[in-house]
Amino acid sequence: MTITVHSLVYYPVKGCAGTPVDSARVTVTGLAHDRTFMVVAAADGVFRSQRTHPAMAAIGARVDDSGAVLALSAQGPGPLRVAVDPDGPRREVSMFGRALGPAVDQGDEAAEWFSEALGTASRLVRVVPGFDRDGWGETPGKVNFADAHAVLVTSTASLAGLNARIAERGDAAPVPMDRFRPNIVLAGDGEPHFEDHVARMSAGGVRLAFSTRAIRCNVPLVDQRTGRRAGPEPVRTLATYRREPEFGNKLSFGVKNAVVREGVVRVGDPVSVHSAVAERTPG
Numbered sequence: 001m002t003i004t005v006h007s008l009v010y011y012p013v014k015g016c017a018g019t020p021v022d023s024a025r026v027t028v029t030g031l032a033h034d035r036t037f038m039v040v041a042a043a044d045g046v047f048r049s050q051r052t053h054p055a056m057a058a059i060g061a062r063v064d065d066s067g068a069v070l071a072l073s074a075q076g077p078g079p080l081r082v083a084v085d086p087d088g089p090r091r092e093v094s095m096f097g098r099a100l101g102p103a104v105d106q107g108d109e110a111a112e113w114f115s116e117a118l119g120t121a122s123r124l125v126r127v128v129p130g131f132d133r134d135g136w137g138e139t140p141g142k143v144n145f146a147d148a149h150a151v152l153v154t155s156t157a158s159l160a161g162l163n164a165r166i167a168e169r170g171d172a173a174p175v176p177m178d179r180f181r182p183n184i185v186l187a188g189d190g191e192p193h194f195e196d197h198v199a200r201m202s203a204g205g206v207r208l209a210f211s212t213r214a215i216r217c218n219v220p221l222v223d224q225r226t227g228r229r230a231g232p233e234p235v236r237t238l239a240t241y242r243r244e245p246e247f248g249n250k251l252s253f254g255v256k257n258a259v260v261r262e263g264v265v266r267v268g269d270p271v272s273v274h275s276a277v278a279e280r281t282p283g
Helices: 054-058 108-118 156-169
Strands: 003-010 019-021 023-027 037-041 060-063 069-073 080-083 090-095 098-105 122-126 151-155 184-188 198-203 206-216 250-261 263-266 271-276
Touching (some): 003 023, 003 263, 003 271, 054 108, 080 108, 090 122, 108 122, 151 156, 198 250
Parallel strands (some): 151 184
Antiparallel strands (some): 003 019, 003 184, 037 122, 060 069, 151 250, 198 206, 198 271, 206 250
């Protein structure tokens, strides 16, 4: 099977829009700048996400080449350029009920901007220097502020298979790949969800190892252009063939990977598969 890198996306601010790139430096925690920032509740430091604030999807975010400026855009407050503070005042933060320790607060201007954009008192934080957080799964790896893993991989074949099933229902439009917020999208001539069965693969100078299938919450219901929920697809159709018994019959699409060799990856790079995951078929 021939596989290539179809597209690359990093998400500077957890929950906000992604930034597509033609090439990316990949570190042990994923694509450079991926989920290095996070929006938290001003009162208690609990993370904000599209699960409860779908408007985050329409907030643009990009880190400049130097890493010194975070450029933000949103309809309400307009554009803002944040001078990144890599090692300033700390704020305790948490995710999914677990304390992550201190993060670097990015100041009042950024806090006021996000508070206006989301309609609730918020702060913007960044990972501290030397941030060290473990993932989990077959190869746990390390992770910044992503839910639990460094790199989310999907394929064009999987999306085509899903949209073919949606089309069979005849009452919904196809969904775009951005509903699944991948970091690396593969193109190949394999069957839908061939990525489920790849244990180790490399592209460019990067090698990835399988951690777990990507279990899905309600975020794929959010239109990533408008920041509004627009269901029932793709969740309705995924529920007919992508349930994961070992995860309480939750739905999956794509796979989570750990980075086991850092390097640079580019769109168009050939992908080499080094070993396979034992066959497991969702139902």
